[in-house]
Each structure stands twice: as structure tokens, then as C-alpha cells.
Amino acid sequence: MVKAKFGALALTVLMGLGAVSPLHGVTEAHALNAPVANSAQQKTVVSTTDDSDGVMSYKDKESGKTFVSEDNGVTWVSEEDYESSHPTINYDWWTYDEYKEWLELEKKNLQEMADEHTMVETSEGRFEWTQEMTDQCIAEYEQTLNDIKNGLLVSKSVDGDTECMTTFSPNWVSTTAD
Known part of the structure; x- marks a missing residue:
């Protein structure tokens, strides 16, 4: 089990999974024409x-x-x-200010883990948390904060599950009118 201060988002970065989405893939949008005559x-x-x-x-x-x-x-x-x-599906989305506040706390937690050489257990095994891992997580989290600032929706939870995360951008959806 991971130490309590080890954030759920850090676990996804650590395991190289990035954001886990119920869609199981890269979301992209494009317009298609429906073959329904006159309707x-x-x-x-x-x-x-x-x-x-x-x-x-x-x-x-x-x-x-x-x-x-x-x-x-x-x-x-x-x-x-x-x-x-x-x-x-019920999504709980981060606001920019909420994520920024969370990130400041997470930076402290991750740095403390690197400074203390915290041992972390995952399904992949046991390892020591390093400064490189901290720097990588923080860089990714800062990019996520910037993405939220630019309109990306990032979930805190999906149907109440805080271990699951998804993202959405209105730019991924296309609407056409006949």
C-alpha cells in the first residue's frame, strides 16, 4: 500500500499511466455526416x-x-x-483555484517524500521515491494546472471514485448543422 501522503495523481504519473479515462483512449473529435435522409x-x-x-x-x-x-x-x-x-457518469471537476491549492500541498508532500527517501509499494514492487520522480510529477501537475487555466476539464473523481481520472475539452467535440 502507498503511504497516505502519496497522492493518487502521483501514482498515475509514477506508473506511467497518465490520466486514466473511462474511454480507454485518446479522445479526439471530428464531424461525421449521418446517413439519414432529410432529418x-x-x-x-x-x-x-x-x-x-x-x-x-x-x-x-x-x-x-x-x-x-x-x-x-x-x-x-x-x-x-x-x-x-x-x-x-458523474464527474467532479477541478477548478483552477482548487487544483492550484492542491498542487501547492502536493509539492510539499512530494518533496518531503524525496527528502526522506520514502519507500513506496505498488503492484509493480517496492522502490524509493526520488527527487527525479518529484520533479517529474510537479512538472506534469504544473502542465495540468496550465491546461485547466486554458479550459481543459480535469476530474477529481468519476462516479465518486477518486482513483479514476478523466479529462475533457470542448475542442474535442464538433457540431455541424444542416
Whole structure:
């Protein structure tokens, strides 16, 4: 088990995993055209990996209902059916000020761990926390703080799980109108 002062975010950096996302991949967005004749008013597409077709939706002009596809528009389901099979995930997002305050404390904790030559246990084994690890974590955390300042959403928790982390940027989503 990791010492209590060893932050959850440091563990992800340490293990080389970066941010763990429920999407299991690099999130990217691009526009795709829905092959639905005369009914596509607006489409929103999010690709969850480089090789994914993504999730896309359109709002039917006549009924006002939204439909969703996970297979590049081959099949469509109502938004209600999609949401019932894909429950909404609860995210708790960091604010810039909260993350900045947390980072100041984490810098002290990580430096103390390096100064004390703290032994850390993970599933990969037992090792000594080093100054190099501290410097690497702090650099990554400072980059995350800068990213938050520039609009990236970074989660504190996902569905209450503080060991899971995800990020989101509005730039990853594309919307088109017909």
C-alpha cells in the first residue's frame, strides 16, 4: 500500500499511466455526416480513440427527438434508449483555484517524500521515491494546472471514485448543422 501522503495523481504519473479515462483512449473529435435522409438537423460527434467511429447524434427536424449512433451512423437509437444503456457518469471537476491549492500541498508532500527517501509499494514492487520522480510529477501537475487555466476539464473523481481520472475539452467535440 502507498503511504497516505502519496497522492493518487502521483501514482498515475509514477506508473506511467497518465490520466486514466473511462474511454480507454485518446479522445479526439471530428464531424461525421449521418446517413439519414432529410432529418439530420444537428450532429455532434466524439471519437474515443484514433480508430473509433465515435458517437454521433442528430436531432430530427420534424419530431424534435434526438437519435444516437455508435457505429458511424450505420444504426441509430433514440437518445432515451442510448442513455438507458449508457448511464450518465458523474464527474467532479477541478477548478483552477482548487487544483492550484492542491498542487501547492502536493509539492510539499512530494518533496518531503524525496527528502526522506520514502519507500513506496505498488503492484509493480517496492522502490524509493526520488527527487527525479518529484520533479517529474510537479512538472506534469504544473502542465495540468496550465491546461485547466486554458479550459481543459480535469476530474477529481468519476462516479465518486477518486482513483479514476478523466479529462475533457470542448475542442474535442464538433457540431455541424444542416
